[in-house]
Amino acid sequence: CQCWEDAHGSNTIVKFADDTTVIGLISDNDESAYREEVQHLAVWCADNNLPLNTKKTKELIVDFRKKTGTHIPIHINGTVVERVASFKFLGVHISGDLSWTLNTSSLLKKAHQRPFSLRRLKKAHLSPQILENFYRCTIESILTNCISVWYGSCSVADRKSLQRVVKTAQRITGSSFPTIVAVRSKRCPRRARSIEKDSSHPSHILFALLLSGRRYRVLRSRTSRFRNRNSAPPEL
Template sequence: VIGLISDNDESAYREEVQHLAVWCADNNLALNTKKTKELIVDFRKKTGTHIPIHINGTEVERVASFKFLGVDISEDLSWTLNTSSLVKKAHQRPFFLRRLKKAHLSPQILENFYRCTIESILTNCISVWYGSCSVADCKSVQRVVKTAQHITGSSLPTVDAVQSKRCLRRAHNIEKDSSHPSHRLFALLPSGRRYRVLRSRTSRFRNSFIPAAVTLLNSALHTDVCGGTHLPQ
């Protein structure tokens, strides 16, 4: 359950939580309050007091970070915890890559192993978090790639390249799917040469997926124009 609290009015958010609890009870589902967590993201200079959420009379624990679908989300929306977790997990894989190299397997097999067991970890949901990572976090992720590249002896794609490719692919899929909730955010300008850029007052929003994807799409359109290909209508 995600709730946007405006003007310190939490009533809609709390009602939604209660509706969920009632729906679960009506459908013979039991909410485990001990496993339910509350994460508050608040960037105001003066933060108010947040009353704890209660489900069936039990207080829900408030946490500073939470792992959701394999991604560590922090209350300050920084990604240091997430990247350090991914890097730590990926660091366990080069050992097996070295063993395969000692067995004299071909560079192609080594590269396939890297993509399946190392790159898949480093780039998990990368379109969500990589754009807002700090320089230090980006370098720590790229160091794992350089280590694997040294072992395989092959030229491996950088994390930046993988992120750009996946953002573009996701953006194209959303742009083609009129039923997607974010479809309207990818709108071409009347000229048909560029997509409308979303206004962003903070770097946090500017580096998030939608604005970053629009920028990538515009760059791709510029390349298409230079190359003489047709623009989408």
């Protein structure tokens, strides 16, 4: 069977394993392209004998207009698609208001379960190298999951909560670990280089270097929301 691709330029299709996400940009309250894309997906799945689980399908609306209109529910195969305020996408919790409090809370909940094991290993007199490896594999890996995506926009309170977990691990082991900010500052340029070199990446067109070749151009925005919620582009 042929691979399904987006039929409208205002839509973006994100596919990973057996998960497919349709992202539609609605302009002037015209949802026709977005709705046609969803129906196109349903027909394609039916034609290629791929069962589409409508019960697990969710719809998330991001709308910051002062006067929001009425959004008619999406129907797939006669079933209404559930509309949610947030959903988990590839391990990251995305909220309709584009805040990262829910995502941070989820990471903290997982990370708070690990210091107990770290204390047990410390009492067993394991070497500092083993304790550091355990921290990086079981705590830092959780706290910094997809950090280049969300850390620049999370609140100050969330950042402090994440850093407190690092400080707890340092007190237990007696070692010094990189701060969450330091980890993010290291990974962002590396991720940016990877996207900039990969012309097939969906975000490749967003990365354009200045004439100096050391910094990326800031993405243009008609409002101050983007500037307020994101930090300056990282240096190469």
